[in-house]
């Protein structure tokens with residue numbers, strides 16, 4: 001399969017929501033209940049950016065809609081591909097570290113369960129295929145002990 005032409009994939013944005021940006025221990029995982037093909041699998045919460053929408057603004061909007069929270073957005077997790085982490089031939093995802101600054105996350109739309117994964121447990125749920133390398137990238141980027 002040849003690589004997609006630059007800029008042709010739809011952008012998905014997601015948050016690696018932590019308990020603490022400076023000293024992360026807990027990572028929020030969200031279990032999808034729709035669509036059926038993704039039901040039961042876990043993801044970093046987020047969604048598609050609208051055409052023309054600034055990516056970080058899209059992230060804030062998605063987390064407000066999906067979880068009912070406001071967030072402090074930290075650094076982006078760099079991907080090998082400058083456009084982001086590949087999800088499919090048609091979708092590419094950019095991911096930012098973030099922290100809840102107001103509200104308490106609740107599964108309001110696409111999810112039926114949220115779970116704070118503790119130290120050593122970040123790989124312990126059935127992540128969507130595209131999210132697993134991202135979670136491994138997050139772990140690799142964590143500050144040492």
Ligand code: 523
Nearest residue numbers: 012013014043044045046047048087128130131
């Ligand atoms: N992913 C994915 N991982 C991940 C997210 C946020 C999304 O693999 N962390 C995939 C799942 C869908 C696609 O990206 O195939 C779009 O995500 P979705 O459905 O959360 O985006 P929405 O809610 O903006 O999409 P529409 O309901 O279609 O507007």
